[in-house]
Amino acid sequence: MNRFYPMMVDLTSHRCLVVGGGKVAERKIARLLVSDADVIVVSPVVTQTVKKWAEIGKIVWYPRFYEEKDGENCSIVIAATNQREVNHQIYKDAKKRKQWINVVDQPSLCNFTVPSTIHRGQLTLSISTGGASPSLAKTIRQELEQIYGEEYALFLELAKEMREEIQARVLDPAKRSQILKSLVSRQWIEACRSHPDQVKKWMQKWLDQELQAEH
Ligand SMILES: C[C@@]1(CC(=O)O)c2cc3[nH]c(cc4nc(cc5[nH]c(cc(n2)[C@H]1CCC(=O)O)[C@@](C)(CC(=O)O)[C@@H]5CCC(=O)O)C(CC(=O)O)=C4CCC(=O)O)c(CCC(=O)O)c3CC(=O)O
Numbered sequence: 001m002n003r004f005y006p007m008m009v010d011l012t013s014h015r016c017l018v019v020g021g022g023k024v025a026e027r028k029i030a031r032l033l034v035s036d037a038d039v040i041v042v043s044p045v046v047t048q049t050v051k052k053w054a055e056i057g058k059i060v061w062y063p064r065f066y067e068e069k070d071g072e073n074c075s076i077v078i079a080a081t082n083q084r085e086v087n088h089q090i091y092k093d094a095k096k097r098k099q100w101i102n103v104v105d106q107p108s109l110c111n112f113t114v115p116s117t118i119h120r121g122q123l124t125l126s127i128s129t130g131g132a133s134p135s136l137a138k139t140i141r142q143e144l145e146q147i148y149g150e151e152y153a154l155f156l157e158l159a160k161e162m163r164e165e166i167q168a169r170v171l172d173p174a175k176r177s178q179i180l181k182s183l184v185s186r187q188w189i190e191a192c193r194s195h196p197d198q199v200k201k202w203m204q205k206w207l208d209q210e211l212q213a214e215h
């Protein structure tokens with residue numbers, strides 16, 4: 001069994017090739033766009049959504065069949081056609097170039113796979129089943145979406161600000177660690193959900209009290 005190494009990658013401005021323009025390719029492209037990658041799509045036919053992305057300049061689309069040179073200078077290649085032999089050829093070309101390659105119909109050829117993912121601002125939750133059951137990954141994603149709502153985005157934004165202030169102002173490591181831990185409480189997360197407009201003021205007040213107790 002292959003245990004994949006979970007890794008958060010900065011794809012900003014990295015050229016990423018997606019071959020194919022169907023439903024599966026569209027999903028992979030959407031993920032790459034969230035990460036600000038430079039996406040090149042090669043496919044004679046694409047979905048309406050992919051076509052729209054090309055029209056508004058979010059991606060570059062070459063409306064033709066795959067050619068070996070398409071993968072040049074790409075950090076990542078995704079073979080997402082419905083032709084097994086074409087996907088296999090894309091794999092061989094990418095392997096020669098030592099690129100990161102995802103083949104949507106042959107998990108054993110992938111040197112990376114795409115997990116099911118939830119974004120809540122800076123929070124990312126990803127689920128992988130190592131290719132055993134993508135449907136289970138999707139089901140768990142849907143369950144977690146109910147538990148981890150949009151309030152986590154606001155909470156993290158505020159927690160980041162407060163954390164920076166705590167790091168700058170609390171010099172005693174033990175005390176700093178204690179305040180940083182108490183910042184992460186159910187109450188604050190709940191307040192982000194119920195009172196998004198007021199919570200920052202309350203948190204700041206709480207922090208000021210904690211910092212005063214310092215002196
Ligand atoms: C190995 C991997 C490679 C990769 O694509 O990266 C792979 C491979 C394959 N998927 C197949 C089928 C389906 N995949 C989905 C859905 C998703 N597949 C995703 C990832 C992965 N799929 C990687 C492993 C992920 C892991 O480790 O868990 C997700 C998580 C991420 C994403 O794609 O963005 C996304 C859910 C996103 C979400 O909604 O949260 C559904 C459900 C649906 O579409 O509703 C079905 C139909 C039901 C079923 O088969 O279970 C087939 C058979 C094709 C066939 O039979 O023709 C293969 C090939 C094979 O297994 O041989």
Ligand SMILES: NC(=O)C1=CN([C@@H]2O[C@H](COP(=O)(O)OP(=O)(O)OC[C@H]3O[C@@H](n4cnc5c(N)ncnc54)[C@H](O)[C@@H]3O)[C@@H](O)[C@H]2O)C=CC1
Pocket residue numbers: 019020021022023024025042043044045046047064065066080081082083086103104105134
């Ligand atoms: N990994 C995953 O998450 C999943 C993978 N699959 C697999 O993914 C494959 C694709 O599925 P869909 O997107 O639904 O298929 P689809 O039939 O909607 O799209 C296939 C695309 O490939 C393009 N294409 C075909 N030959 C090409 C070539 N030589 N060069 C460039 N583009 C070419 C077509 O123009 C079309 O846009 C299927 O074979 C299926 O087995 C299916 C479900 C999920």
